Structures are given as C-alpha cells and as structure tokens.
Amino acid sequence: MGYGNCLDYLQRRGVLPFRVAPFCPVDDLILSLCAYLPFEQVLPGPRQGDWVPFPQAVEALTQRPGWDAVGLIMAKDTPALVRQAARSPRFQTLGLGCAAGVLDQQTQFAALTFRLPDSTLYLAFRGTDDTLVGWKECFAMSYAFPVPAQALAQDYLVQVAQRHPGRLRVGGHSKGGNLAVWA
8 A cells, every 4th residue: 555645654654663664765755854854953963962852852843933944945744744753653762863064155964863763873964955055065966076065974974873883874865865875
C-alpha cells in the first residue's frame, strides 16, 4: 500500500517504533526535511553533545517568531510535518542535537543530528534556502569544489563522529544531499 505523502506516512506508519518497522527511505526524507527549519536557534551545537527530545526541540522552535516561514523553497507542509513527526510514537523518542548553521556572504550551511533509538546517529544537512548566497553557492557546485558548505559539511561530520563514535547515517534534500555525499 502506497502513501500519498510524508504526512500520510506519519498517520499510518508513525505509530510503529523502529524496532517493529526498520528505518526506511521515507524516514530518511522526513529527517532531511527537518533540517530546513532553524533548529540551530534552539539546539546545542556539535561541541556540546547534549540531546534534546524531539518534542521538546519542536516546542522550543515553535516559540520563536518566524520559525515556520517557508519562503519559496521549503515545502509548505514542512512545519506541519515536523510537528506531526515529533508527536508520533515513531519519532518522539528521537534526540536532537549538534545543530550548526553558517550564513554569511560566501556560505549557506546548516545541519543537525538525530539520535535514533538504537543509538545510530542521523546527520541531516539543509538544502538550498531562499537566500541569494544559498543559490550562488548551489550554482558554484557545478564548477568548483569544495564550496564552503561542502567543507563545513565534512568538518561537521568529523566533529560529530569524534564526539559520538558509532554508526552514522547521513542525508539531506537537494543541496543537503550533495553535502551528505561530500562529507
């Protein structure tokens, strides 16, 4: 049986813990989409190593003005998807942390890490956002390497892996997928 979208998936499969239904590509997509929201404003950074329960992280994020501004790039349902994921039995036990973000004249980069119930870490890299520098850097990926975000992604992965040894998964949507592969 197929799912219409990620919200459908959460309604049907969101009740199943990972020990019953293993991590799958749709889980990967959902966690990748979470990286589009500004969790770096409310979560500890990669050097701090603390984990915040997913529902608490979403609650803290939703208290910030403009947290749900989707712009032209982010799917309009992403804020609702993140809220629904945080409430679902499947995702509510996840920890979030190691949030990082850089936005300057040369770089658009953000990442966060999820701690899954089996202690596997999922590093989610943000894709291109609505900023001019984000688009400029995305286009630069076609002729230059590494671009600043790729170098930051590699540094981020190394920091998280050194601080939290164990199994890692990496992912991201669009530019975030490229950063995951580069890292």
